[in-house]
Amino acid sequence: MDETKQAVTVDREIDLKGEVCPYTFVKSKLALEEMLAGQVLRIIVDHVPATRNVPRSMENEGNEVIGISQINNSDWQILVRKRE
């Protein structure tokens, strides 16, 4: 996971610290809808269940989850590539 994180270019970042489900997904989805196919969204969350729920929902909609990783004591990043 960590090596792919280095390889991708992030096109947009969204800070969802303090948000809980389902708004973590709702807001990520809205952000992704404004982006172009193939672009990468970096989502920062501190709500642990979101690290499972957001990727699952993103994949359900046909997007590619590139990686999920903890970036510090409280925060995670989720990298999603918008479906073509």
Add this chain to the structure above:
Amino acid sequence: MFGFTEEEVKRYSRHIILKEVGGTGQRKLREARVLVVGVGGLGSPASYYLAAAGVGTIGIVDSDFVELSNLQRQILHRTDDIGRQKTESGAERLHALNPGVSVVKHAVKLSKDNVTDIIGAYDVIIDGVDNFAARYLLNDACFFQKKPLVEAGVLQFLGQIMTIVPGQGPCYRCVFPEPPPPGSVPSCQEAGILGAVPGVLGTLQAAEALKLILGIGKPLIGRIIIYEALSGSFREVRFNPNPRCPLCGERPTIAELTEYPFECGVQQGADNFTVNER
């Protein structure tokens, strides 16, 4: 975010989550204009769900005043509203549910002189009327104006719904070419109605209108869904456009709007469908 306020993101989150809706669909709903003709048994739940869904502009047409006997099924109005114009109490209730939608009040009786103007400003029309005159007038006007019409009727324990999109399938007259002779069908006052039946059908009408706006799923074009509350069953009757339809057939005889005498009621039963059932 995506042109939504924080409040809108939360209010519509369960829509936005849906793959078929999303922020794009929710924006379509906000830009949409839906006309609900009659805010009675059908129009109450229909308009309420449209407001809840965030349909940006909802027109309501009704010339009646709230009566005590309405409240058994017309859930948009309350006991305190008795004596008020239905468009007034209706608009107030829709605003209370969702201050973000605008409600246009048309406190008029639909006639051949005003129907074209009224429907002209809307994308989808919901038929929630209780009489043949308005039902045929609305069907014909929507056909001439090429407006999608979500048609429903209820009587006693029965309800039926169909969606009419001009040029894409049959119209109401394909199935029921003319209103029945006066007095041949019991009126709703005489026949009675289980209040929850228009609740079911009005809710289905809202769902159909939302599908049309979002461009998702299969509208009920050329399909009548019949709900029979006593047996608890839904059935679907499919039918084709009727080449002998007086409105949309090969040799139409109706070239302009006509007004039938006011007669309360709705046509029911599959007998009528056998001619062109497919």
